[in-house]
Amino acid sequence: MPLKEAALKHLRGILGPGRLDVEIEGRACNAYDATGQIHTPDAVAYPETKDEIAAILRLANAMEFPVAPRGAGTGMTGGCLAVQGGLVLSTARMRRVVSLDPANMVARVEPGVVCGRFQEEVEAMGLFYPPDPSSAAFSTLGGNVAECAGGPRAVKYGVTRDYVLGLEAVTGAGACIRCGVQTAKGVVGYDLTRLITGSEGTLAVITQITLRLLPKPASTLTMTAVYDSVEDAARTVSAIFQAGIVPCAIEYLDQAALVCAEDYMRAGLPTDAGAVLLLAADGSLSQTREDAARLEEVCRFRGARAFEAAGEKTEKLWAARKSLSPALFRHGPHKINEDIVVPRSRIPEMVRKINEIRERTGLVMVTFGHAGDGNMHVNIMLDKNNPGALEKADKAVDEVFALTLALGGTISGEHGVGATKMRWFGQEIHEEERALMLAVKRAFDPKGILNPGKIFG
């Protein structure tokens, strides 16, 4: 369904000529995301208001062309890609923090606000926006809501969903809606807010977000626990919770991840270790110190050969952790990145079996992630141009997903299904639930113009 000249003319009428890009350079800049797939749209729209977005979507319904909403293009599953061509609707010109209300600890933002900048802005006021996807320096809050982004702090503070109080959005049908509340609580009618959150841009284009904030914790301490045995590290994770501690991060890095991070950042991580847990505690100064001492106790008891407060190395360690996703490319030009979740107690079994798959297949597999949530990023690095490489990797992914589901897990903790996981969607979501989801989709987007070719296949 390429965009016809008549549609482009209408779009120019809605946006003015300066905010519709049909040149190849602009289209190419909106053709990618973190999957490495390229889908060049026919045009890119840069609306600035919800009325413009509504006009675009009504036009898309009338003339039946696909619209792919796009934040910063940092997604891991192709959620923002125009896989069926048509229009990319970029939120790059909707970057206003509409209001920031410290008395009520609530902010209203446009979807194109970059997560990391927003965090800096609220922290300067003594406030705190916990969701911290590794992409936070680039990714937008609109994209974070659409994907229900997580991050290391989710283990204590929850995911994006837990901070979205209300939304303004335009449905696929072009209706402007406002759902949720501006208050701490609200239960009037069905929860459209959380229905749209995590719907990967397939139900509505988000035009404004009301976010809940917290007071900024007085102190944070980062620590590393170094293990010879991968399984000892994995077993520590549930032991921490069973000791009654709720740290604000429990990140796991296996040896391959440690080597990658060290090559890239020289943060002083031990590349000879089987695995490292990167831990953080926050709260009042006394609470943080108490938690840190107890974390050391649990980690050492569970076999950590070393336990260190990060001190001055804190920023560097987190930068190393956050750089892992791009750093992996030294192992191969292509990456398959899955973000499975298993119950915390099953992490030891999961990492053991992933190692078995790696040894058996000879694939380059690097595992790291938010172990506190049981959310592991399993990465397979490859060169797709090598004959058979992709098939072999895909088979390993099949195995990883089957194992995940058998252990009571889910195939995505924070990246979504998008275009890249559709093949496995049916293994987790059965026909009855899929039918309900599709009925919901039809209610919001009867003509299916919004982000087609995602989630459901």
Add this chain to the structure above:
Amino acid sequence: MPLKEAALKHLRGILGPGRLDVEIEGRACNAYDATGQIHTPDAVAYPETKDEIAAILRLANAMEFPVAPRGAGTGMTGGCLAVQGGLVLSTARMRRVVSLDPANMVARVEPGVVCGRFQEEVEAMGLFYPPDPSSAAFSTLGGNVAECAGGPRAVKYGVTRDYVLGLEAVTGAGACIRCGVQTAKGVVGYDLTRLITGSEGTLAVITQITLRLLPKPASTLTMTAVYDSVEDAARTVSAIFQAGIVPCAIEYLDQAALVCAEDYMRAGLPTDAGAVLLLAADGSLSQTREDAARLEEVCRFRGARAFEAAGEKTEKLWAARKSLSPALFRHGPHKINEDIVVPRSRIPEMVRKINEIRERTGLVMVTFGHAGDGNMHVNIMLDKNNPGALEKADKAVDEVFALTLALGGTISGEHGVGATKMRWFGQEIHEEERALMLAVKRAFDPKGILNPGKIFG
């Protein structure tokens, strides 16, 4: 739509004769809730499995009779009442804790498990289920999920929604579904779990709930802050958050509420005060003490005439707070109980205007509630048999709701719309959003047999 003899025969076939009650005594016991309204069903079913529930709902679709799911009947808005007759589907025989997994801090329960008993059971294992509606001693987890129940601890820990990881349910159409996850995170497909949570039994009958648990905090301290001025008390609420403290409860009681509670419980509350804040802090012992000291500082600075640690009186104070809802009946045989929410900073204005309405109308109005969330229970006590009493009270409710919405609030924080707030639903939820909700309703319950006469009017 009374239940026909043919339908009763089929129901007996599904349930056996012992679990279908058509006697007036059994029907009367399932005809009420906390609203004081009486709607006697034609029969009461006591299923024990999801297959039985599915069979009942398929029959209801085939023979077109209404089904009202019911937990303990403690709801505040008529959510469980058979307002159009038909069948009450009681979860009283589904009281099993299916599994309790301390390593993963996850529990699976049947819907009829009583919240308070569940809390005791998990606390005995060092775990913690935070949602604590005042009805917890009686109300069921199924009802809590259906209404998205809150409670005092919501200010720190969130509401029921924040603890529901996954659900098994039977849709209005009779389809058995399983949604959500058993893990800390999950974003595969649309969030049917949170869509069903808070849908007031109109989309699906919940047959099993997967709940997230936390480690039990090591210590909790309760305190009271006594104010002469209602507005000073109200202003303290946002000051506490602005000081960076997140207490686990900030309950507000106005003078009328204090008098009621004292008459009923003799907990030592000052009946001459303008208002009292009942505060709680929890966490590690050091954190709790630190928070308590800082709470005292903020409260005194904001005009508290007294500030006391509750010490031995803790249980009695909470019992007094939780008894307020029934205790109010000494002021009149009938109660109109609204649970509005306003942004925290607007609480002073809200309580001032509620006082104006009370003085102007001469109505008996008692205000208390979860001030930390801006969630205030505004109660009007009356005798409906007095000519004109109900009309006058209804007019006052109109005013309270209009004021709430004008202040950026919502007409229900935790009780839902049910049957009693339908008249005001349209003031908060506009036509576009209502249309989407009704489309969702049709997707789950095309024949509208499940809990008709609720939410949408």
